[in-house]
Amino acid sequence: AQSVSQHNHHVILSEAASLELGCNYSYGGTVNLFWYVQYPGQHLQLLLKYFSGDPLVKGIKGFEAEFIKSKFSFNLRKPSVQWSDTAEYFCAVRAGTASKLTFGTGTRLQVTL
Amino acid sequence: EAEVAQSPRYKITEKSQAVAFWCDPISGHATLYWYRQILGQGPELLVQFQDESVVDDSQLPKDRFSAERLKGVDSTLKIQPAELGDSAMYLCASSLARGVGGYTFGSGTRLTVV
Numbered sequence: 001a002q003s004v005s006q007h008n009h010h011v012i013l014s015e016a017a018s019l020e021l022g023c024n025y026s027y028g029g030t031v032n033l034f035w036y037v038q039y040p041g042q043h044l045q046l047l048l049k050y051f052s053g054d055p056l057v058k059g060i061k062g063f064e065a066e067f068i069k070s071k072f073s074f075n076l077r078k079p080s081v082q083w084s085d086t087a088e089y090f091c092a093v094r095a096g097t098a099s100k101l102t103f104g105t106g107t108r109l110q111v112t113l
Numbered sequence: 114e115a116e117v118a119q120s121p122r123y124k125i126t127e128k129s130q131a132v133a134f135w136c137d138p139i140s141g142h143a144t145l146y147w148y149r150q151i152l153g154q155g156p157e158l159l160v161q162f163q164d165e166s167v168v169d170d171s172q173l174p175k176d177r178f179s180a181e182r183l184k185g186v187d188s189t190l191k192i193q194p195a196e197l198g199d200s201a202m203y204l205c206a207s208s209l210a211r212g213v214g215g216y217t218f219g220s221g222t223r224l225t226v227v
Contacts, residue, residue: 103155
Protein backbone atom coordinates (compact mmCIF):
# COMPACT_ATOMS: atom_id res chain seq x y z
CA ALA A 1 0.00 0.00 0.00
CA GLN A 2 1.12 3.51 -0.66
CA SER A 3 2.35 5.73 2.14
CA VAL A 4 3.23 9.39 2.50
CA SER A 5 5.98 10.74 4.73
CA GLN A 6 6.28 14.26 6.01
CA HIS A 7 9.48 14.44 7.99
CA ASN A 8 9.04 17.93 9.40
CA HIS A 9 6.47 17.66 12.16
CA HIS A 10 6.76 21.20 13.50
CA VAL A 11 8.45 24.12 11.78
CA ILE A 12 8.89 27.57 13.29
CA LEU A 13 9.88 30.45 11.01
CA SER A 14 10.08 34.19 11.26
CA GLU A 15 7.97 36.24 8.91
CA ALA A 16 9.63 36.74 5.51
CA ALA A 17 11.71 33.58 5.85
CA SER A 18 11.63 31.02 3.07
CA LEU A 19 9.74 27.76 3.53
CA GLU A 20 10.29 24.26 2.27
CA LEU A 21 8.26 21.35 3.60
CA GLY A 22 9.25 17.85 2.62
CA CYS A 23 6.92 15.17 1.27
CA ASN A 24 7.92 11.72 0.07
CA TYR A 25 5.66 8.95 -1.08
CA SER A 26 6.09 5.27 -1.68
CA TYR A 27 4.47 4.11 -4.90
CA GLY A 28 6.19 3.16 -8.11
CA GLY A 29 3.40 3.89 -10.55
CA THR A 30 1.44 6.92 -11.66
CA VAL A 31 0.53 9.33 -8.90
CA ASN A 32 -1.43 12.50 -8.45
CA LEU A 33 -0.10 14.70 -5.67
CA PHE A 34 -1.72 17.30 -3.49
CA TRP A 35 -0.93 19.76 -0.75
CA TYR A 36 -3.71 20.80 1.60
CA VAL A 37 -3.69 23.44 4.31
CA GLN A 38 -5.75 23.45 7.48
CA TYR A 39 -5.95 26.75 9.32
CA PRO A 40 -6.86 26.56 13.01
CA GLY A 41 -10.50 25.58 13.36
CA GLN A 42 -11.08 25.37 9.63
CA HIS A 43 -11.47 22.61 7.09
CA LEU A 44 -8.91 21.29 4.65
CA GLN A 45 -8.29 23.58 1.72
CA LEU A 46 -6.45 22.67 -1.44
CA LEU A 47 -3.22 24.61 -1.98
CA LEU A 48 -2.11 22.96 -5.18
CA LYS A 49 -2.13 19.71 -7.08
CA TYR A 50 -0.08 17.85 -9.63
CA PHE A 51 -1.66 15.55 -12.19
CA SER A 52 0.71 15.69 -15.14
CA GLY A 53 2.85 18.05 -17.21
CA ASP A 54 5.16 20.69 -15.75
CA PRO A 55 6.55 19.26 -12.51
CA LEU A 56 6.70 22.73 -10.98
CA VAL A 57 3.20 23.52 -9.81
CA LYS A 58 2.02 26.90 -8.62
CA GLY A 59 -0.84 27.15 -6.17
CA ILE A 60 -2.72 29.72 -4.21
CA LYS A 61 -1.24 32.25 -1.78
CA GLY A 62 2.21 32.14 -3.37
CA PHE A 63 2.88 28.46 -2.72
CA GLU A 64 4.53 26.16 -5.21
CA ALA A 65 5.65 22.54 -5.24
CA GLU A 66 8.02 20.52 -7.36
CA PHE A 67 7.41 16.91 -8.33
CA ILE A 68 10.68 15.00 -8.60
CA LYS A 69 9.77 11.54 -9.80
CA SER A 70 13.23 10.05 -9.27
CA LYS A 71 13.13 11.07 -5.63
CA PHE A 72 9.46 10.25 -5.05
CA SER A 73 9.12 13.73 -3.65
CA PHE A 74 6.71 16.64 -3.84
CA ASN A 75 8.11 19.38 -1.63
CA LEU A 76 6.15 22.52 -0.87
CA ARG A 77 7.86 25.91 -1.05
CA LYS A 78 7.14 29.56 -0.45
CA PRO A 79 9.82 32.25 -0.81
CA SER A 80 8.52 34.50 1.97
CA VAL A 81 6.07 33.33 4.61
CA GLN A 82 3.55 35.51 6.38
CA TRP A 83 2.12 35.28 9.86
CA SER A 84 -1.19 34.25 8.26
CA ASP A 85 0.47 31.09 6.88
CA THR A 86 0.45 29.61 10.37
CA ALA A 87 -1.43 26.37 9.85
CA GLU A 88 -1.05 22.63 9.40
CA TYR A 89 0.04 21.40 5.99
CA PHE A 90 -0.77 17.97 4.62
CA CYS A 91 0.69 16.21 1.63
CA ALA A 92 -1.53 13.61 -0.05
CA VAL A 93 -1.22 11.15 -2.90
CA ARG A 94 -3.65 9.36 -5.18
CA ALA A 95 -1.91 6.28 -6.45
CA GLY A 96 -2.54 4.38 -9.65
CA THR A 97 -6.18 3.63 -10.35
CA ALA A 98 -7.32 4.20 -6.80
CA SER A 99 -9.70 7.03 -6.05
CA LYS A 100 -8.83 7.63 -2.42
CA LEU A 101 -6.27 10.06 -1.08
CA THR A 102 -3.59 8.89 1.32
CA PHE A 103 -2.35 11.65 3.61
CA GLY A 104 0.86 12.28 5.42
CA THR A 105 0.85 13.03 9.13
CA GLY A 106 1.10 16.76 8.53
CA THR A 107 3.53 19.56 9.32
CA ARG A 108 2.58 22.26 11.75
CA LEU A 109 3.96 25.61 10.59
CA GLN A 110 4.24 28.43 13.08
CA VAL A 111 5.22 31.84 11.72
CA THR A 112 6.40 34.40 14.25
CA LEU A 113 6.33 38.17 13.83
CA GLU B 114 -18.58 27.70 -4.90
CA ALA B 115 -20.17 24.33 -4.20
CA GLU B 116 -19.52 22.84 -0.78
CA VAL B 117 -19.71 19.50 0.97
CA ALA B 118 -22.20 19.87 3.81
CA GLN B 119 -21.70 18.06 7.10
CA SER B 120 -23.69 18.04 10.31
CA PRO B 121 -23.48 18.38 13.18
CA ARG B 122 -20.40 20.55 13.44
CA TYR B 123 -19.69 19.41 16.98
CA LYS B 124 -20.93 16.42 18.95
CA ILE B 125 -20.30 15.41 22.54
CA THR B 126 -21.49 11.97 23.51
CA GLU B 127 -21.03 9.61 26.40
CA LYS B 128 -19.15 6.39 26.06
CA SER B 129 -21.34 3.51 24.90
CA GLN B 130 -23.91 5.80 23.29
CA ALA B 131 -24.75 5.83 19.60
CA VAL B 132 -23.80 8.77 17.39
CA ALA B 133 -24.43 9.59 13.75
CA PHE B 134 -22.93 12.03 11.28
CA TRP B 135 -24.42 13.25 8.02
CA CYS B 136 -22.79 14.33 4.78
CA ASP B 137 -24.20 15.84 1.60
CA PRO B 138 -21.61 15.84 -1.19
CA ILE B 139 -21.34 18.18 -4.12
CA SER B 140 -24.06 17.53 -6.64
CA GLY B 141 -22.88 15.15 -9.34
CA HIS B 142 -19.98 13.75 -7.35
CA ALA B 143 -20.33 10.01 -7.54
CA THR B 144 -17.55 9.23 -5.10
CA LEU B 145 -17.89 9.97 -1.40
CA TYR B 146 -15.30 9.43 1.30
CA TRP B 147 -15.39 9.41 5.08
CA TYR B 148 -12.09 10.17 6.76
CA ARG B 149 -11.15 10.26 10.43
CA GLN B 150 -8.56 12.75 11.62
CA ILE B 151 -7.18 12.19 15.09
CA LEU B 152 -5.62 15.29 16.65
CA GLY B 153 -2.08 15.76 15.41
CA GLN B 154 -2.38 13.24 12.59
CA GLY B 155 -3.39 13.21 8.96
CA PRO B 156 -6.83 12.09 7.80
CA GLU B 157 -7.27 8.35 7.36
CA LEU B 158 -9.86 6.84 5.07
CA LEU B 159 -12.65 4.96 6.81
CA VAL B 160 -14.94 4.19 3.90
CA GLN B 161 -15.33 5.09 0.24
CA PHE B 162 -18.56 4.94 -1.79
CA GLN B 163 -19.02 4.88 -5.52
CA ASP B 164 -22.63 5.90 -5.94
CA GLU B 165 -24.44 3.75 -3.37
CA SER B 166 -21.85 0.96 -3.26
CA VAL B 167 -19.01 0.61 -0.79
CA VAL B 168 -15.72 0.22 -2.68
CA ASP B 169 -13.29 0.39 0.24
CA ASP B 170 -14.09 -0.12 3.92
CA SER B 171 -10.91 -1.94 4.85
CA GLN B 172 -10.09 0.53 7.64
CA LEU B 173 -13.61 0.79 9.02
CA PRO B 174 -14.00 -0.84 12.48
CA LYS B 175 -17.04 -2.79 11.44
CA ASP B 176 -17.89 -4.03 14.90
CA ARG B 177 -18.99 -0.54 15.85
CA PHE B 178 -18.98 1.64 12.73
CA SER B 179 -21.42 1.55 9.86
CA ALA B 180 -21.92 3.74 6.84
CA GLU B 181 -24.58 4.00 4.21
CA ARG B 182 -25.38 5.99 1.10
CA LEU B 183 -28.73 4.55 0.19
CA LYS B 184 -29.65 6.64 -2.84
CA GLY B 185 -26.12 7.43 -3.90
CA VAL B 186 -26.36 11.02 -2.74
CA ASP B 187 -26.04 11.88 0.96
CA SER B 188 -24.44 9.58 3.47
CA THR B 189 -24.58 8.71 7.15
CA LEU B 190 -21.76 7.39 9.31
CA LYS B 191 -22.77 5.78 12.59
CA ILE B 192 -20.85 4.67 15.64
CA GLN B 193 -22.45 2.34 18.15
CA PRO B 194 -21.29 2.11 20.83
CA ALA B 195 -18.91 5.05 20.96
CA GLU B 196 -15.59 4.61 22.74
CA LEU B 197 -13.22 7.20 24.17
CA GLY B 198 -10.74 6.49 21.38
CA ASP B 199 -13.30 7.55 18.78
CA SER B 200 -12.81 11.19 19.70
CA ALA B 201 -11.64 12.79 16.47
CA MET B 202 -12.67 14.94 13.53
CA TYR B 203 -14.78 13.08 11.00
CA LEU B 204 -14.38 14.48 7.53
CA CYS B 205 -16.48 13.87 4.48
CA ALA B 206 -15.17 14.50 0.99
CA SER B 207 -16.47 14.00 -2.50
CA SER B 208 -15.07 13.81 -6.01
CA LEU B 209 -15.86 12.81 -9.51
CA ALA B 210 -14.75 9.28 -10.34
CA ARG B 211 -11.06 8.59 -9.60
CA GLY B 212 -10.60 12.02 -8.14
CA VAL B 213 -10.85 13.72 -11.51
CA GLY B 214 -11.04 17.43 -10.91
CA GLY B 215 -9.93 17.08 -7.33
CA TYR B 216 -11.52 16.46 -3.97
CA THR B 217 -13.67 18.75 -1.88
CA PHE B 218 -13.77 18.37 1.88
CA GLY B 219 -16.50 19.37 4.24
CA SER B 220 -15.92 21.26 7.48
CA GLY B 221 -16.07 18.06 9.47
CA THR B 222 -17.77 16.90 12.66
CA ARG B 223 -15.70 17.17 15.81
CA LEU B 224 -16.64 14.24 18.04
CA THR B 225 -15.78 14.16 21.71
CA VAL B 226 -16.57 11.00 23.64
CA VAL B 227 -16.67 11.45 27.41
